[in-house]
Amino acid sequence: MAKPVLQVRNLYKHFGGLVAVDQVSMEVYPGEVVGLLGDNGAGKSTLIKLISGVHRPDGGQVIFDQREVTLASPLEARKLGIETIYQDLALCENLDASANIFLGREPLRRHLGLFKELDSAYMLRESHKILEQLDIQIPDLRRPIRQLSGGQRQAVSIARAVYWNARLMIMDEPTAALGVPEQLKVLQLIRTLREQGVPVIVISHNLQDVFATADRIVVMRRGKKVGERAIAETNNNEIVGLMVGSDVQL
């Protein structure tokens, strides 16, 4: 069996007296989609922030590519290939898709052998390639991002991560703000990522979405991991039961 891309062991994080993530261990294998589920306040966001370098754990280990890592910042996580896409997408509204894909990492070329300028032709060519590779249709790559639909923006954000060699993609509620056709496109994009070997951790409140895309589900409640199931071996009721706890009657 392939080795996990990511392993977390006994991760622990508290905020004052509140334990947000309590001894959580999980793995993510190459080419799989893991749905991270749990009710509000269960600790899902805190867990992914520990994996993406936003928070430092108070205990436990993060092992990436078989090596224990200390992620002191989101930049360090990104250097390893851990890319997180939050709902705000971190795109620049006034720039076009290709400028966003290269944001902060723009290639320069010499102009008339004298001074350096942005190599927009290269950026455009490369953007076309990555969007095609992911089967993303954006009719006009020169339009500012603000004129694109929510699903297209999400897609640009994912394309950027893949272009810069994402080895693990973490997505926080990727479909929450989208209309139904756009949701379907984003789910399809998650499947494409899996097919191209990039594993995905996806947080969602939408069980239908998770059942449509994930291979495995991890359920959290009150900071703890309370269950882990292969999609083929579970169903809605069982997952809801784990999310709300056996003390609640369904």
Ligand SMILES: Nc1ncnc2c1ncn2[C@@H]1O[C@H](COP(=O)(O)OP(=O)(O)OP(=O)(O)O)[C@@H](O)[C@H]1O
């Ligand atoms: N920076 C912080 N400071 C203090 N408490 C925090 C902080 N971040 C999260 N918490 C608390 O930790 C607990 C877990 O929160 P977290 O956001 O991880 O849950 P969640 O499962 O992502 O919830 P939701 O689905 O509502 O986003 C909550 O009780 C929350 O109030």
